[in-house]
Amino acid sequence: MNxxxxxxxxELLVPLAELPSMPPLxxxxxxxxxxxxxxxIETHLQGRAVERRExxxxxxxxxxxxxxxxxxxxxxxxxxxVYWVHGGGMMWGDRFSNIDVPLExxxxxxxxxxxxxxxxxxxxxxxxxxxxxxxxLLWVAENAAGLGIDPARIVVxxxxxxxxxxxxxxxxxxxxxxxxxxxxxxxxPMLDHRNDTTSSRQYxxxxxxxxxxxxxxxxxSVLGGHPGENVSAYVSPALADDLSGLPTTYIDAGTAEVFxxxxxxxxxxxxxxxxxxxxxxxAGGFHGxxxxxxxxxxxxxxxxxxxDWLARVLSPGVxx
Numbered sequence: 001m002n003x004x005x006x007x008x009x010x011e012l013l014v015p016l017a018e019l020p021s022m023p024p025l026x027x028x029x030x031x032x033x034x035x036x037x038x039x040x041i042e043t044h045l046q047g048r049a050v051e052r053r054e055x056x057x058x059x060x061x062x063x064x065x066x067x068x069x070x071x072x073x074x075x076x077x078x079x080x081x082v083y084w085v086h087g088g089g090m091m092w093g094d095r096f097s098n099i100d101v102p103l104e105x106x107x108x109x110x111x112x113x114x115x116x117x118x119x120x121x122x123x124x125x126x127x128x129x130x131x132x133x134x135x136x137l138l139w140v141a142e143n144a145a146g147l148g149i150d151p152a153r154i155v156v157x158x159x160x161x162x163x164x165x166x167x168x169x170x171x172x173x174x175x176x177x178x179x180x181x182x183x184x185x186x187x188x189p190m191l192d193h194r195n196d197t198t199s200s201r202q203y204x205x206x207x208x209x210x211x212x213x214x215x216x217x218x219x220x221s222v223l224g225g226h227p228g229e230n231v232s233a234y235v236s237p238a239l240a241d242d243l244s245g246l247p248t249t250y251i252d253a254g255t256a257e258v259f260x261x262x263x264x265x266x267x268x269x270x271x272x273x274x275x276x277x278x279x280x281x282x283a284g285g286f287h288g289x290x291x292x293x294x295x296x297x298x299x300x301x302x303x304x305x306x307x308d309w310l311a312r313v314l315s316p317g318v319x320x
Contacts, residue, residue, distance in 0.1 A: 009284025087160030163189025254285020
């Protein structure tokens with residue numbers, strides 16, 4: 001492991017040390033992680049004035065994609081919408097993974113939160129995952145009136161692999177002429193299958209929440225037998241030749257994680273293309289720190305920054 005690298009925030013070191021170590025990724029480990037119990041969704045909804053609805057929508061090949069819709073019970077017509085794409089290395093997780101993050105935005109902004117499932121690697125490969133997410137978004141836009149959503153205020157958001165898929169969905173929407181996306185929020189997104197940045201090389205070895213070796217396995221799982229030169233930019237958004245015409249973008253990462261440099265580069269390229277991006281790189285943050293340990297000071301600051309940005313995006317020119 002490279003010893004010349006940014007260290008982890010001291011407050012994060014304590015809970016990080018209590019996390020179980022992850023064995024080298026392989027089919028058995030994927031099965032184990034998929035079966036790891038999560039808090040039931042009812043735990044997150046308890047005490048919230050929220051209505052929940054479950055639907056399935058067809059993907060491009062006819063497969064049924066589950067969506068969970070969380071609406072404030074007192075919402076006004078024309079509410080903002082957050083379309084949430086979950087993380088999990090594109091190999092595990094479901095639409096309830098880290099759902100506490102967008103539910104905070106439901107509380108703050110009266111947003112309708114719609115969280116999408118998608119088929120997982122290695123069983124699903126190539127563009128299947130991002131196409132699933134895109135078709136879920138199409139359904140949301142086509143049914144905006146019935147959902148009580150303002151179609152001009154749909155934000156696509158995701159974390160980790162979900163952030164990468166959200167970026168891919170946004171590129172698809174741009175290239176296919178819709179649906180309209182007001183903004184994209186990409187939290188520590190997984191953007192580049194090449195896995196060859198300085199930060200990727202810094203965070204290698206057996207220990208870590210998400211290491212270079214884990215990243216390589218995740219990308220190999222989703223790319224299947226596709227040769228590297230044929231990888232779609234919708235799968236690996238860092239490959240996109242043109243980042244112009246994207247909606248206003250929020251990107252964050254930690255200094256102590258694999259994705260740091262590819263995320264900074266993506267923001268830089270959006271600026272170079274004339275677009276607007278807000279970038280936060282949190283000193284001492286490792287991958288997923290703000291979701292894992294929200295009550296630490298750096299995580300609370302990161303989540304507050306996301307919410308402050310969303311407030312400006314959803315209500316431009318209106319002071320909170």
